[in-house]
Amino acid sequence: MTSLAATDLSPPDFLQLAGHPLRWRLLSELARSDRLVHELTGRVGEAQNLVSYHLAKLRDARLVSARRSSADGRDTYYGLDLTRFGALLSQAGGALHPGLRLAPPPRGPVAPARVLFLCTGNSARSQMAEALVRARSGGAVEAHSAGSHPAPLHPNAARVMAEHYGLDLSGQVSKSLEVFADQAFDRVVSLCDRVREVCPPFPGAAEVLHWSIVNPAGGEPDAVTYPRFVAAAADIATRADFLLAALPHETAT
Incomplete structure (x- = not known):
């Protein structure tokens, strides 16, 4: 019989790391939206040096990523890698008992909702997000997109959506965010650091989220930027x- 003394009963490092009260609060904030350090300090009510210390711990564990803001290079956006976090949770549960490994939750039809995606040109990131959410919700989510300075749809955005996701963007047109200024949404999501700075308030109780995703275009030839569009689309799809998992779901009858 195996002795308990010979069995490693210490919790996984991941649990010890994430289980710290302040780090858990930071993870909870970043699970909803990418944020700047000063936003996190305000939300958790702790000093910036303490928040930065714990963010560094989470970065070392590759739970949290950091990216310089394209609006102000002095700022850094932090985000949570939800896919890696979920995998580690599943591994931790399985280490305790095989039956505790996480499985994707059964997803019923998404209840009707309105979501607006914003970026500067409405030429790539927000257009891809609109198409993906509309398709993956089965059309239940009324998805729209707009930009602060609309520009023509980028060819690589249409190409990536067609080749990797089977979605046709040929009918999509760029729109100004002013078109939607007086409309209510369940979620407003900015995908560009610059447009986040100028995002107007929307009527109702719309939750405003931020996905800090680098502009894949960069003014270079399409052949050069195409891999960046593939990576951006994969990030947006995740x-x-x-x-969609956070939106209400209808009960199947």
């Missing part, structure tokens, strides 16, 4: 799935 975030779109988590967004």
Whole structure:
């Protein structure tokens, strides 16, 4: 018989790391939206040096990512890798008992909702997000997109959506965010650091979220930027799935 003394009963490092009260609060904030340090300090009510210390711990564990703001290079946006976090939770549960490994929750039809995606040009990131959310919700989510300075749809955005997701963006047109200024939404999501700075308030109790995603265009030839569009679309698709999981779901009858 195996002795308990010979069995490693210490909790996984991941649990010890995430279980710290302040780090858990930071993770909870970043699970909803990418944020700047000063926003996190205000939300958790702790000093910036303490918040930065714990963010560094989470970065070392690759739970949290950091990216310089494209609006102000002195700022840094922090985000949570929800996919990695979920995998580690599942591994931790399985280490305790095989029956505790996490499985994707059964997803029923998404209840009707309105979501607006914003970026500067409404030419790539927000257009891809609109198409992905509309398709993956089965059309239940009324998805729209707009930009602070609308520009023509980027060819690589249409190409990536067609080749990797089977979605046709040929009918999509760029729109100004002013078109939607007086409309109510369940979620407003900015995908560009610059447009976040100028995002107007929307009527109702819309939750405003931020996905800090680098602009894949960059003014270079399409052949050069295409891999960046593929990576941006994959990031948006993952975030779109988590967004849909957070929206209310209808009970199947």
